[in-house]
Amino acid sequence: MTPAGPRSDPRPLDVAVIGAGVVGCAVFREFAIAGARCALIERDADLLAGASKGNSAILHTGFDATPGTLEARCVGDGYRRYREIHAKLNLPVLDTGAVVVAWTAQEEAALPAIVARAHENGVRDVRLMGAAELRVREPRLAADARAAVLVPGEAIIDPWSAPLAYALQGLAHGGTVHRNTLVKGGTRTPEGWKLATDAGVIHARVVVNCAGNFGDHVEAIARPSPFRIRPRKGQFVVFDKSASAIASSIVLPVPTERTKGVVVCRTIFGNLIVGPTAEDQDDRTAATVDQAALRALIDTGTRILPALADHPVTATYAGLRPATEHKDYQIEALPSANWITVAGIRSTGLTGSLGIAAHVRDLHEEHFGRFDPPATIIWTPVDNLAEHRPRGHMACDRSRIVCHCELVTEREIAAAFEGPLPVASLGGLKRRTRCMMGRCQGFYCTRRVMEIASGRCGDLVEHIA
């Protein structure tokens, strides 16, 4: 196929990816570095404004996936690929390991099956851990922890910088990103699809539907959707950074049929989170929190780690997982329709994304042909936001610190408005820099952030005459 051309090129693009969540960004990157002329189309002003906005930010080994499923395969593959490329994109990994803790005799009895499943999934270092060893590893765990399964490979990553780096790498390879662009429909052409958007027509040979919580709506452009998205809301409580010393591992419960349950884990930004809840809802955008659920999460967290009671809450958030009536990922190529469906990526999308992207590219190669890859791959490292690695404020000639809680400098905020993918919303700015995300939630920095951001993130404030 042809190499990337200028935007006025009348030929259709090779691939149009709908949806700039983590999966869409990874698929966009994969096609761009494979040599495709591709576009990433996003309805919101910034990346990650939907399902990818709020998750637990764990890099999963896939130890607990149902063996033989596509999800198991993509998560395992995505895990390996992230480990392979993260340093080149300056993306962090905090190797914490995880413990699946049994609190009852019944749960304890379920542990050997968890180990067996992990081994079947190829995660061979997973093993049982007795109460005494667990106590040494996690001394602050409540006293009635009976036993655990140790998963050494589970880790914590940055849920927002990773997809940003993927999108930037796609851009560096000639891809284009269209934000504020809602796909309203599509018509078939001899070559592929003309997608009607509220920002004009995008013509592409193959469309990849990565539309997350709107996956079934977008699917309806190609066919009656064989799945229905019913978002599953997950609320989280973020505790102060002082709480991150309480647990070193990710603390997982023994899962039930329905959900992986409430997790207690540190974040890459140095906090500790408790969540998620699992609440099915029809609304596809309302990621609201409610006090009763948040209190229940705090109670659960305090039940697992009693010392949590002395630590303040920094933030609360909710994410919407794009669940379908099927348990597994819904990924398939429709050869006669020039369409690839990537849907139902419920809760493992952050880890699975790179594996999903590779799988989607394989599907493309099988059904629609392959591209000529570029001679060299361009790497687009992003600024580090992880607490355990050097940050911008540590530089010798640092600019003024604007956000004191998260130690974000003026230069970092200014940089977010520059480059090939400048932020265009307050949410995007927060995800990109961490400003206003700390314990004071803007008490100390709102004015300064507004002075810099208002007008560039929508009209947030007026000037008093």
Added chain:
Amino acid sequence: MTDKAIIDRPVVIIGAGPAGLTAARRLRDLGTQGVLVVERNPEAGGLPRFCGHPGWGLLDFGRVWRGPVYARKLVAAASGVEILTDATVTALHPGGRIEVSSRSGPMTVHAHAALIATGIREAPRSARLVGGSRPWGVTTTGAFQEMVYAGSLRPFRRPVIVGSELVSFSALLTARHAGIRPVAMIEEGPRIVAYRPGDWIARWAFGVPVMTNAHVVEICGTDRVEAVLVERAGHRERIACDGVIFTGQFTPEATLARLGHLHVDPRTGGPSIDDRWRCSDPAYFAAGNVLRPVEHSGFVAAEARRAADSIATALTSQDASGDAAVAVMPGGAARYVYPQRIVSREARVMLYGRADREHRGHLRVAVDGRIIAERRVHARPERRLAIAIDAGGLRGAAALSFILD
């Protein structure tokens, strides 16, 4: 990065607000050389810088000024003391080793004594666990005042004000200054928290309806606040607005103590101190609003003076009586008490605390079960409780209780 700078100072004061600047001035007056004040903002003065209404300075300067004037007077009064602005303390280590992020790079300061005077902030929406979506337009009084007075920025036109403490009326005054018309003041309790005529002022002077026994259950809106859902007497009411100002519910900005090795009293939310203002590590002292939820600046300044006196004494004496500290615990309806430890065995020691509810009764101090001080009080959660004791009575004592019953 080059080699990290390392400097040595007899006293480091963290925070250049009313407490830090007053301590700096006092130490200078006592003849202590080489005091360094570290301030993370571009200018010294603390939160009063953004409180444009009058009411500052009466107790410490004998005058009444607007906040920004008071802040300037504090800075001027501490002249001669070195203030390093744009410098953020990032960590406190045992023995007075302090990590600072300065404009010229990270540095380590070794202090013989360090005073934590990092003040206070309001509890944001998240810490109050308020439900709903997360649109723009949700803020605190402090951030609102800074937007209006320092930035000439108007973030909304018709906000609701949550809370009715004194600071909530600062939010009202600030709104009026900015041409903003709050649509309601929402108070969870049965009455306005600030002294009368607060509710009268709100209703008649500003035309803002006051809803008591009401609380915000949900914030609605996608990009910007569109409404709040308020629950009152079992009924839910939707109030259209374009912003929410969460006022009060002050929290000590005790992050450095929390993240480091210093003991934090979960009741006050601040570092625990002894009656000489010392934290659990004797190299560190603390004074001002970092000790507990809010006191006015005059009281804070008085505390800082006494802490400075204690620091000056500690620098010149061999220190510490051999007596063990006597732990002070709250009891009954007392929510907290400080100082949390008493090391003196002579002279008068003041104990301060707050009640967890409105209560008429007795405030008593008991040593190993024996009452050593007592007085009648009408306590309210927002009012300070204070009682003096004779520390001479503590010889051989194990524990002391501060009981409201």
